[in-house]
Amino acid sequence: xxxxxxxxxxxSTRPRKVMRIVINSWSRFMPPYIPDDVMFxxxxxxxxxxLVRFKSVCKAWHAxxxxxxxxxAHLECSKRNPSILMVPGxxxxxxxxxxxxxxxxxxKYHGGKTMELVHMxxxxxxxxxxxxxxxxxxxxxxxxxxxxxxxxxxxxxxxxFLPKVSGNICTGTRAGFGFDPHSxxxxxxxxFYQRDSETQELVCKFEVLTLGTxxxxxxxxxxxxxxxxxxxxVKGAIYxxxxxxxxxxPPNAFL
Numbered sequence: 001x002x003x004x005x006x007x008x009x010x011x012s013t014r015p016r017k018v019m020r021i022v023i024n025s026w027s028r029f030m031p032p033y034i035p036d037d038v039m040f041x042x043x044x045x046x047x048x049x050x051l052v053r054f055k056s057v058c059k060a061w062h063a064x065x066x067x068x069x070x071x072x073a074h075l076e077c078s079k080r081n082p083s084i085l086m087v088p089g090x091x092x093x094x095x096x097x098x099x100x101x102x103x104x105x106x107x108k109y110h111g112g113k114t115m116e117l118v119h120m121x122x123x124x125x126x127x128x129x130x131x132x133x134x135x136x137x138x139x140x141x142x143x144x145x146x147x148x149x150x151x152x153x154x155x156x157x158x159x160x161f162l163p164k165v166s167g168n169i170c171t172g173t174r175a176g177f178g179f180d181p182h183s184x185x186x187x188x189x190x191x192f193y194q195r196d197s198e199t200q201e202l203v204c205k206f207e208v209l210t211l212g213t214x215x216x217x218x219x220x221x222x223x224x225x226x227x228x229x230x231x232x233x234v235k236g237a238i239y240x241x242x243x244x245x246x247x248x249x250p251p252n253a254f255l
Contacts (some may be wrong), residue, residue, distance in 0.1 A: 026174075040064060044073040048155030075137055084109040085118070085154060087133055087142065101128035104142075106154050119157045132230050134177040141177035141188060149175060149188065151211065162188065163214050165207070174226065176240070178233035186211040189238050191226040 043051065043065065051074070055062045066071055086107045091099035103122050107115040128146035135141070140152040151160040165173075174194040180187050188209045193202045204225045207216040227243040 014162075032042035036064075038196075040070065040073070044070060045077050048074075048078075050195060052156060078138065085135075085140070086115065087130070087140070089130060091129060099129050101129070102126050104130075104159075106152070118154050121152075121159050134175065134230060134233070136177050136179055136186065136233055139177070139186065141175060143173070143175045147189075151188075162209060163188070163216065165216060167191075172238075174228060174230060176233060176238035178238050179236065181208075181236045189231075190216075191222070191231075191240060193225075 004253045012153065043054065043061075051065050055065050064118060080138070086106070086109050087104065089101060090105075091101050092101065094100055102121065103120060104127075105120050106118040108118050109115055127148060127150075128144040130142050130144045133140045133152075138153070138155060141149065143149045143154055147165050149165075150159050151162065152159045173190060175190040177186070177188050179185075188211070190207055190209075192205055192207075194205055195201070196203050204222050206219045206222055208219055209216050222240070223241040227241040229241050231238050231240045233239075
């Protein structure tokens, strides 16, 4: 009887001991579980440079960081710590006298003489002299004097050229950039002047490009000529200043 009890004890205790050892050994290697909403909140406060790297951690993180919901949350967090981005021009004069840039540097300005290089973009074919950049929600629209336009995302270090502009442009090209809350799309609007084929007078025109499409859409002509100043985007609308020198009875108004 004693021998039987000893045998029973051996059978009942050894498996439990082995299972306990296995469970304990696995628990040391398993990371603690973090709920998705907590991870979402933590990642939304990280700098963009870190988020670019963390996209490679796993598919779940890549999907989360790339989602529009996360992008909006990260933008709101970034607004609490705004910064100044500078895009100085460095050009090389060509034989025909045209100034061409073969690289573009994006710098974060910290005050005084301190600037931090964010990204350096090379252009093997060169681009023309760029005018004042326009920003919206962390994106930059950079137009050039030779009618090229590009969208730059300093966070992801991506630069995308927009489709070529259409029509015969004479002068006065200015571009605005903004976010349309009704369509949930970013849009580029540009004003320019064309010479009328019959009267030979300069006529102000408007075209709009929705990011993600590949064609400019012409809109109705503005009621007044537009000044050459850079337009401003505020709360889903782009504001342009009326050109008083080209208007016989100039109103004090914005378009």
